[in-house]
Structure formats: structure tokens, C-alpha cells
Amino acid sequence: MTATRHLLDYPRFLGRLLWMSTDGSWRFYTWMTVLTAIALVGANAWAHQLAEGMALTGMSDHVSWGLYIANFTFGVGLAAGAVMMVIPAYLYHDHEMHDVTLIGELLAIAAIAICLLFIVVDMGHPERAWHLLPGIGRFNWPVSMLTWDVVVLNGYLLINLHICGYLLYMRFLGRKPRKQWYLPFVFLSIFWAISIHSVTAFLYSGLGGRPFWNSALLAPRFIASAFITGPAFVIVLLQVIRRFTGLPIGEGPLRTLTSVMRVTVLLNLFMLGSELFTAFYTGGSHATAVRYLFFGSHGHHALVPWIWTAVALNITAAVLVHLPATRRHVGLLNLACALAFAGVWIEKGMGLIIPGFVPSTLHEVVEYVPTLTEWKITAGIWAFGLMVLTVAVKVALPVLSGQLAASHAAARH
Amino acid sequence: MSDILSRRTVMKGAGATLGAAAFAHAMAPLTEWSKDLTVDEFLQKHYKELTRDEMARILVHLKAEAKQKYGRDVDIKDLPPQEGVSFGYALNLSVCIGCRRCAEACHQENNHDRSTGNSYIRVLEMQQGSLDLEHGNANYDHPVPAEGKYYLPVQCHQCDNAPCVKVCPVQATWKEPDGIVVVDYNWCIGCRYCEAACPYHARRFNWTKPEIPPEELNPDQGYLSNRVRPQGVVEKCTFCLHRTRAGRLPACLEACPTGARVFGNLLDPKSPIRWVLENKRVFVLKEELGTRPRFFYFFDK
Ligand code: SF4
Numbered sequence: 001m002t003a004t005r006h007l008l009d010y011p012r013f014l015g016r017l018l019w020m021s022t023d024g025s026w027r028f029y030t031w032m033t034v035l036t037a038i039a040l041v042g043a044n045a046w047a048h049q050l051a052e053g054m055a056l057t058g059m060s061d062h063v064s065w066g067l068y069i070a071n072f073t074f075g076v077g078l079a080a081g082a083v084m085m086v087i088p089a090y091l092y093h094d095h096e097m098h099d100v101t102l103i104g105e106l107l108a109i110a111a112i113a114i115c116l117l118f119i120v121v122d123m124g125h126p127e128r129a130w131h132l133l134p135g136i137g138r139f140n141w142p143v144s145m146l147t148w149d150v151v152v153l154n155g156y157l158l159i160n161l162h163i164c165g166y167l168l169y170m171r172f173l174g175r176k177p178r179k180q181w182y183l184p185f186v187f188l189s190i191f192w193a194i195s196i197h198s199v200t201a202f203l204y205s206g207l208g209g210r211p212f213w214n215s216a217l218l219a220p221r222f223i224a225s226a227f228i229t230g231p232a233f234v235i236v237l238l239q240v241i242r243r244f245t246g247l248p249i250g251e252g253p254l255r256t257l258t259s260v261m262r263v264t265v266l267l268n269l270f271m272l273g274s275e276l277f278t279a280f281y282t283g284g285s286h287a288t289a290v291r292y293l294f295f296g297s298h299g300h301h302a303l304v305p306w307i308w309t310a311v312a313l314n315i316t317a318a319v320l321v322h323l324p325a326t327r328r329h330v331g332l333l334n335l336a337c338a339l340a341f342a343g344v345w346i347e348k349g350m351g352l353i354i355p356g357f358v359p360s361t362l363h364e365v366v367e368y369v370p371t372l373t374e375w376k377i378t379a380g381i382w383a384f385g386l387m388v389l390t391v392a393v394k395v396a397l398p399v400l401s402g403q404l405a406a407s408h409a410a411a412r413h
Numbered sequence: 414m415s416d417i418l419s420r421r422t423v424m425k426g427a428g429a430t431l432g433a434a435a436f437a438h439a440m441a442p443l444t445e446w447s448k449d450l451t452v453d454e455f456l457q458k459h460y461k462e463l464t465r466d467e468m469a470r471i472l473v474h475l476k477a478e479a480k481q482k483y484g485r486d487v488d489i490k491d492l493p494p495q496e497g498v499s500f501g502y503a504l505n506l507s508v509c510i511g512c513r514r515c516a517e518a519c520h521q522e523n524n525h526d527r528s529t530g531n532s533y534i535r536v537l538e539m540q541q542g543s544l545d546l547e548h549g550n551a552n553y554d555h556p557v558p559a560e561g562k563y564y565l566p567v568q569c570h571q572c573d574n575a576p577c578v579k580v581c582p583v584q585a586t587w588k589e590p591d592g593i594v595v596v597d598y599n600w601c602i603g604c605r606y607c608e609a610a611c612p613y614h615a616r617r618f619n620w621t622k623p624e625i626p627p628e629e630l631n632p633d634q635g636y637l638s639n640r641v642r643p644q645g646v647v648e649k650c651t652f653c654l655h656r657t658r659a660g661r662l663p664a665c666l667e668a669c670p671t672g673a674r675v676f677g678n679l680l681d682p683k684s685p686i687r688w689v690l691e692n693k694r695v696f697v698l699k700e701e702l703g704t705r706p707r708f709f710y711f712f713d714k
């Protein structure tokens with residue numbers, strides 16, 4: 001086949017996939033309808049926020065980032081963590097893992113879509129996003145860490161789109177994928193996954209005026225927690241896929257991912273402990289934010305219930321994944337995954353972003369509580385992300401299992 | 414078979430139409446928002462890339478807009494930095510009594526939103542014997558000066574190594590040759606990264622459209638300073654550049670009843686600010702962060 005034919009055939013292939021994605025059982029339609037409804041509520045809230053101003057959020061000049069940036073940070077972790085499927089498959093030649101890595105990459109795509117949306121809704125002037133385009137706008141690269149984040153996030157998105165698209169297309173054509181067309185990108189994506197989360201950590205840790213964030217441990221902590229949420233999500237996702245599509249997924253990948261989690265949950269708790277030691281043993285103004293987070297300060301306690309919930313969730317999850325019973329009962333494993341996911345969501349979200357602003361740089365304590373508008377938009381974006389993921393997995397599966405192939409397609413016409 | 418297929422297709426079509434309609438409905442509030450957004454504004458170039466003619470046209474447009482909205486003639490200038498001028502500011506903590514008249518003057522001068530009482534200056538009431546901001550309080554509400562306290566007004570320090578400038582992803586904020594850090598309100602994307610980066614709480618975001626009664630509007634305006642800001646962008650103290658670049662003093666200095674504030678050209682050996690720097694033991698806030706402020710504090714006694 002010549003290159004020009006691919007140029008025509010590939011879009012056609014994508015079109016077919018998309019069309020197919022709209023077929024499904026009543027369960028699928030219900031699921032998508034519910035998600036659409038939530039996404040629309042979010043879209044409506046965002047339209048109001050844009051028209052009436054960000055005063056509709058709970059943010060202020062003291063706490064100038066909130067739920068959106070918290071979710072953005074968490075989403076980057078999820079995207080990076082998804083690559084945890086790729087590492088065992090390609091670096092350690094785990095063959096069972098090989099077959100499901102694609103699902104991890106699809107998750108990464110959906111997660112990045114979520115992240116980009118959270119950035120958009122946090123902007124006062126999203127229509128000026130073109131100011132970020134190198135050449136036409138004024139892209140402050142390499143000085144601003146935010147421009148690095150723009151580069152690495154979009155790069156990660158493209159890399160994963162390429163890998164997934166290429167592998168699926170080759171399966172569709174019934175041909176063996178050519179290594180030079182995807183392997184380098186797979187290795188690149190591993191390195192890149194680390195970079196997206198490190199750069200996101202540098203966004204915060206590079207700010208000298210915010211002692212709570214200004215810690216060299218931030219990036220390693222981000223990576224450790226990413227390798228909790230990624231595997232936790234995928235473990236559950238694989239079971240859902242197995243249940244509803246009958247794709248034969250063995251126990252191997254689940255076992256591998258659980259072993260990864262066993263290490264990362266502990267690592268994450270250990271690093272949290274180290275941070276707490278430094279803060280409290282040293283004391284002084286560097287500890288104020290941590291004190292506020294865990295115990296409240298000057299009569300303000302908004303974050304205390306959040307963070308203790310997170311600690312409880314993380315510790316319970318850590319105990320659960322190590323219990324011998326969890327190996328036998330998949331229910332326990334799923335519970336551990338859910339707890340770990342929620343625990344990190346709080347810790348890397350509200351528990352990380354808000355204390356950076358409380359107390360403020362002039363040591364004023366102004367609290368932040370997200371408003372209904374923020375919750376609606378947040379829920380809407382997650383719903384949209386799940387839609388992307390559902391559609392992506394749904395179109396990938398028939399190709400993976402060989403139901404959709406060029407030969408069949410030709411026969412149908 | 415083909416019957417079922419076509420029924421499916423019809424259903425999908427209906428679903429898609431319904432979805433599109435619902436989406437349009439959800440986004441309806443945006444019509445109001447997009448009415449305010451003209452094509453010219455959307456395509457406006459970065460401040461530094463505007464030609465003289467383009468700037469002149471923008472100023473005419475802004476004045477007409479102000480006339481329409483407030484029914485008043487305002488003068489919006491785009492004064493350039495002067496050759497051989499580099500501004501500095503100093504504040505005498507021994508005489509400041511914490512009356513907050515500077516903050517009030519800033520509020521008036523810079524056309525701040527009335528309902529929020531915004532100002533670029535925050536005055537902290539500090540514990541005698543401590544420079545730890547943690548013991549400061551910006552929300553004091555009693556006669557001043559209070560026993561055992563001193564007062565620390567904080568505003569933008571126009572840092573020479575400004576974290577806010579570094580972090581801006583689109584160069585919407587930069588340092589001018591006379592040392593003032595400015596924001597292009599028409600270029601800022603409203604990400605508030607600079608607000609997170611500033612160690613002195615000097616930046617403000619326009620969470621909503623600022624509202625000022627027409628009779629209270631300050632008509633003497635600068636393009637890069639106190640013109641009424643749009644919603645959704647960041648703003649900050651500019652050492653009143655619409656005044657100081659025309660040889661006048663900042664509004665906060667003029668309002669100060671104790672003469673605690675000293676302003677001037679750091680390059681002029683005869684300026685009062687130079688006298689203070691040479692004769693007083695001055696210090697800057699959070700020097701350890703390496704921001705190199707142009708705002709100095711000193712004690713007399
Ligand atoms: S005080 Fe803050 S806003 Fe002013 S120049 Fe320094 S970092 Fe920027």
C-alpha cells in the first residue's frame with residue numbers, strides 16, 4: 001500500500017470507528033446519556049462562569065487556584081500513571097501485559113483531555129488561548145514552567161494518539177505492526193509520562209514565595225502517587241471491560257499492577273511522613289501551612305476533615321493491598337483501589353493546592369470552599385473524560401479482538 | 414436486517430440532534446459574553462507589537478467606550494518611560510501610623526471595584542519586636558496607632574528579579590525600563606500563575622467586571638495602569654505610572670499624612686529616595702527569596 005492510500009484510508013478507518021462507537025446495548029446508551037447530561041450541566045455552569053466572571057467560584061485573591069487546578073494536577077497523575085502498564089510490558093517483556101497496554105494508553109488520552117479542560121475552565125480569558133501559540137502568540141518558553149507543561153501535555157497526547165492509532169490501524173488491516181513505527185514512541189511515552197508529572201510538580205515547587213510547595217520532594221511524591229492512581233484505575237477498568245465485552249483478560253496484568261501498587265502506596269506514605277517530619281520538627285513559619293492543613297490554625301479548619309479522610313483512605317488502602325486475603329478476593333482489591341484513588345485525589349488535589357495559599361504570602365488566613373458552580377464544572381469535565389474513555393475503549397475492542405478488520409469490512413460492502 | 418439498520422441510523426440522527434440542541438441551550442449564557450467581545454479586541458496584538466497608529470486607534474476606542482458607559486470624558490494616555498529614570502520607593506516604618514489613607518487613595522486613584530473595596534496596598538499591623546509576618550494582622554479595626562504595634566504597608570515591590578514576570582506563559586506582564594512591572598490587560602489570559610508566584614500578595618484578579626459610579630471615576634487614566642480593567646485579567650500596582658511618568662508623585666504618597674513615604678528617581682543623586690538609601694539603614698521584605706525589590710523599608714529610631 002502506498003503512503004497516499006494510507007492518507008485516505010486512515011481517516012476512513014477513524015470514521016468507521018467513530019460510527020461504530022455509537023452502536024451499543026441499552027446499558028451503553030444509558031451510561032452515555034447519563035454522562036452527557038452531567039457534562040451538559042457542567043458546560044452550562046462554565047458558560048455562566050465565563051459570562052458573569054470567576055466570582056462565581058470560591059476562589060479569591062488569597063486562594064487564587066482551587067478545585068480546577070487541584071483536579072488538573074490529579075489528572076496529570078492519572079495520565080502519567082497509565083503508563084505503568086507500558087513499563088512492565090515493554091521494559092520487562094511481560095507478555096500478558098502486552099495485550100492490554102493499549103487500554104492504559106487510551107486512559108492516558110482521556111486523562112489528558114480532562115487536564116486540558118480543567119486548564120481551560122480556570123482561565124479568565126480562554127478565547128485568548130491563541131496567545132500561547134508559538135509564532136503567532138508570545139510563548140514564554142523556556143522561562144515559564146507553564147509553557148513547559150503545555151508542551152509536555154500536548155506532546156504526551158500526540159504520542160499516545162499515534163501509538164494507539166497506529167496499532168489499531170495495523171490490526172484492522174490485519175498486518176503486523178512495524179516496530180520502527182511504534183516502539184520508539186512507546187519508549188518515548190515512558191520517559192514522557194515521567195516528564196509530564198515532574199513538570200507539573202515544578203509548576204508549584206519552583207515558587208519560592210510558597211513554602212508549602214517549595215520542596216524538592218514534590219516531584220517524587222507526584223510520581224509515586226501517580227503510580228498509585230494509574231494502576232488502581234486500570235485494575236478496575238480491566239475487570240469492567242472483561243465483564244461487559246468478554247475480552248479475555250488474564251489475571252496476570254491485575255497481579256502485576258497490584259504489585260506495583262503495593263510498593264507505591266507505601267512509598268507515598270513514607271514521603272508524606274518525611275515532609276511532615278521536616279515541617280513539624282523544624283517548626284516556624286514553614287510549618288504554618290502544614291499545621292493549617294492537618295490541625296487548622298487561627299480558628300480556621302476547612303481542610304482538616306479533607307486531609308484526615310485522605311490519610312485514612314491511603315492507610316486503609318495500603319493495609320488492604322498487603323492483606324493475603326486481597327489476593328483471593330477481588331472485591332477487596334477493588335475496594336483498595338477505590339480507596340487509594342479517592343485518597344490520592346484529595347491529597348494531590350485539595351490537600352496540595354489549597355495549603356499553598358493558606359496562609360497567604362502575607363500570612364493572612366483566608367479559607368477556600370468550592371462553590372456549586374465549581375462542583376458542576378468539575379463533575380462535567382470528569383463525565384466528559386469518561387465519555388472519551390468509554391468511546392475509546394469501545395472502538396478499540398472490536399479491533400483488538402479481531403471483530404473489525406479490513407477483510408470483514410470489505411466483505412460487507 | 415436493513416430495516417433495523419436504518420431505524421438505528423434514524424435514532425442516532427435524532428439523538429445527535431437532541432444532543433446538539435441541548436448543548437446550544439447549555440451554552441446560551443455565552444451570547445451575552447460574546448457581545449462584549451469585538452473582533453478587533455480578539456485579534457489585538459501584544460502591547461509591544463502595537464504601532465503608534467494602532468495604539469492611537471485603541472485609545473480613541475477606549476475613550477468612546479468610557480463615554481458611553483459612564484457618560485464622562487476620560488483621558489487615557491500611553492505615557493512611555495522616561496530616559497534616565499528608574500523609580501524607587503521607600504517607607505519609614507517609624508512614622509507610619511497605620512491609618513490606611515494610602516490604601517484608600519489607591520482605591521480611588523486606580524478605579525478599583527467599589528463593592529470589594531479593592532486596593533493594591535495592604536497595611537499589616539505588626540507586633541512590636543517582630544518582623545515575622547505571621548504575627549501581622551491586616552484586618553485590624555480599632556483606633557490607630559495601637560499600643561505595642563507598628564504598621565507595615567505592603568504593595569508591589571516592582572522586583573528586579575520578579576517571579577511574576579518569569580512565570581507568565583504569554584509575557585503579558587513585564588518590567589519596563591523605568592523599573593515598573595506592568596500588565597497588558599488585553600493580552601493576559603487570566604491563568605493567575607503570577608498571582609501564585611508573587612511573594613508579596615501584590616497582584617489582584619478581576620473576578621468580575623469592576624463597578625464604579627460615574628461620578629467617582631478617575632478620568633486621568635493610563636493604558637497600562639488605572640484605566641478600568643476588563644473582567645478576567647490580572648492587575649497590580651504600577652507606582653501610578655500615569656502620574657509618575659508625567660513628573661507627579663504616586664497617589665498613596667500624596668495621601669500619607671505622616672510623610673512616611675519617599676518616592677523618586679534612583680538614578681538622580683539629588684532625589685529624596687537616594688538620600689534615604691544613602692543615609693538610612695534600609696531593608697527589603699523577604700530578601701532571602703532573591704526578588705530584588707525596589708521598595709525599601711527603614712526605621713528612624
Ligand atoms: S511584588 Fe509581586 S507583583 Fe510586584 S514585581 Fe514583585 S513579584 Fe511581581
Ligand code: SF4
Nearest residue numbers: 581601602604605607
Ligand atoms: S494571569 Fe495574566 S499576567 Fe498573570 S501569568 Fe497568567 S497570563 Fe500572565
